Amino acid sequence: MSAQPDTGRPDTDRIWDWLDAVPDPEIPVISVVDLGIVRDVRWDGGTVEVAVTPTYSGCPATAIIALDIETALRDRGIRDIRIKTQIAPAWTTDWLSDKGRARLEEYGIAPPRAAGGPAHCPRCKSDDVERVSQFGSTPCKAQWRCRDCMEPFDYFKCI
Amino acid sequence: MTANALLEFLLRQGDTTLVLGHRLSEWCGQAPALEEDIALANTALDLIGQTQMWLGYAAEVEGAGRTADDLAYRREAWDFRNLLMAEQPNGDYGRTLMRQFLFDGFNVLHLDALQSSTDERIAGIAAKSVKEARYHLQRSTETVIALGDGTAESNRRMQAALDHLWPYTGEMFVADAVEAAMAETGIAPDPSTLRAEWGRTVRAGMAEATLTVPDSDFAHQGGKNGKRHSEHLGHMLAVTQSLPRAYPDASW
Numbered sequence: 001m002s003a004q005p006d007t008g009r010p011d012t013d014r015i016w017d018w019l020d021a022v023p024d025p026e027i028p029v030i031s032v033v034d035l036g037i038v039r040d041v042r043w044d045g046g047t048v049e050v051a052v053t054p055t056y057s058g059c060p061a062t063a064i065i066a067l068d069i070e071t072a073l074r075d076r077g078i079r080d081i082r083i084k085t086q087i088a089p090a091w092t093t094d095w096l097s098d099k100g101r102a103r104l105e106e107y108g109i110a111p112p113r114a115a116g117g118p119a120h121c122p123r124c125k126s127d128d129v130e131r132v133s134q135f136g137s138t139p140c141k142a143q144w145r146c147r148d149c150m151e152p153f154d155y156f157k158c159i
Numbered sequence: 160m161t162a163n164a165l166l167e168f169l170l171r172q173g174d175t176t177l178v179l180g181h182r183l184s185e186w187c188g189q190a191p192a193l194e195e196d197i198a199l200a201n202t203a204l205d206l207i208g209q210t211q212m213w214l215g216y217a218a219e220v221e222g223a224g225r226t227a228d229d230l231a232y233r234r235e236a237w238d239f240r241n242l243l244m245a246e247q248p249n250g251d252y253g254r255t256l257m258r259q260f261l262f263d264g265f266n267v268l269h270l271d272a273l274q275s276s277t278d279e280r281i282a283g284i285a286a287k288s289v290k291e292a293r294y295h296l297q298r299s300t301e302t303v304i305a306l307g308d309g310t311a312e313s314n315r316r317m318q319a320a321l322d323h324l325w326p327y328t329g330e331m332f333v334a335d336a337v338e339a340a341m342a343e344t345g346i347a348p349d350p351s352t353l354r355a356e357w358g359r360t361v362r363a364g365m366a367e368a369t370l371t372v373p374d375s376d377f378a379h380q381g382g383k384n385g386k387r388h389s390e391h392l393g394h395m396l397a398v399t400q401s402l403p404r405a406y407p408d409a410s411w
Binding site: 054056057058059060087088089090091092132133134135136137139143157159 | 194197198200201202204205206207208209211212279282283284286287288290291294297298
């Protein structure tokens with residue numbers, strides 16, 4: 001059954017760990033696993049199939065992410081890789097990991113909240129913040145500003 | 160009939176998002192403020208992303224070996240099935256935003272209903288798209304209210320935009336044989352059933368924007384059945400298709 005008899009077939013838990021080291025190309029402090037876009041990893045005979053879902057339907061990073069995943073697994077010695085794009089169920093920011101949320105905040109991006117806006121400024125933690133624009137530098141972010149430290153910052157849109 | 164109707168329906172969906180997405184992208188680098196520029200470019204990006212899903216499925220249903228790109232770049236104006244409203248030139252910024260508001264209001268209701276389509280692919284595309292469309296509607300509603308209930312000049316322009324675009328809104332709700340076939344098989348809702356709720360959304364927004372909704376139900380038609388596009392679509396396609404037509408199969 002295994003196509004890679006020498007090393008043994010790495011189990012899917014290990015593959016998940018490897019994928020957790022693949023950074024998101026636009027927000028490199030979090031991994032593609034933190035972002036919640038890797039939906040499934042499975043062996044199909046000697047091929048690893050990774051199901052990936054886009055964040056936003058037009059996100060230009062989607063193709064790069066597929067390439068980065070493929071490269072990372074190839075570097076680990078896996079030869080046969082299939083990336084499956086899956087749109088249903090639709091991605092939601094609920095799938096961001098707690099580790100991912102914490103890293104976003106440390107990096108200066110306020111994590112998404114169901115309330116529709118950031119809890120506080122990711123830099124000085126003041127809750128006196130205002131929205132500048134519903135959109136930002138990538139499809140998944142909006143622009144906010146802190147009225148205490150006066151710094152503008154990104155907010156990860158909640159969808 | 161049903162396979163053909165399904166293809167027609169998918170082209171209507173994908174062509175409308177493609178053409179409107181392109182119109183919005185025409186503001187890139189030219190909008191009145193940086194935040195507005197970014198907002199419209201992002202909205203355009205969502206619509207083009209949705210186009211890939213709709214036209215990708217359309218190409219599969221057609222089964223002629225074409226791709227979403229082939230449908231976008233290698234068809235003529237008369238092959239397009241987009242709403243006439245989508246292909247109208249942007250006009251001033253107010254008119255662009257008013258068009259977005261009128262379309263977003265419909266799009267959210269339509270996609271919401273399509274989430275329970277008997278066609279699983281359509282239900283999946285709709286579930287993905289409706290999240291983006293809701294965000295668009297939230298923004299376009301806030302913006303038309305701010306501009307309608309703004310200065311005398313912005314109010315005048317928004318009223319002119321609403322008067323100009325109103326006759327293009329009726330086409331969204333026209334139920335022809337394609338829509339009837341979709342409704343019969345539970346693939347898509349009869350769009351005429353969405354009109355009352357859309358009207359409530361629009362009237363509520365326009366009241367807050369201190370604008371007057373025109374009292375006319377005259378509707379320009381011919382976009383979604385492809386029979387009578389306006390002259391503007393061909394000019395737009397001459398731009399969007401110029402590269403793939405000059406350099407077929409180019410890649411980079």
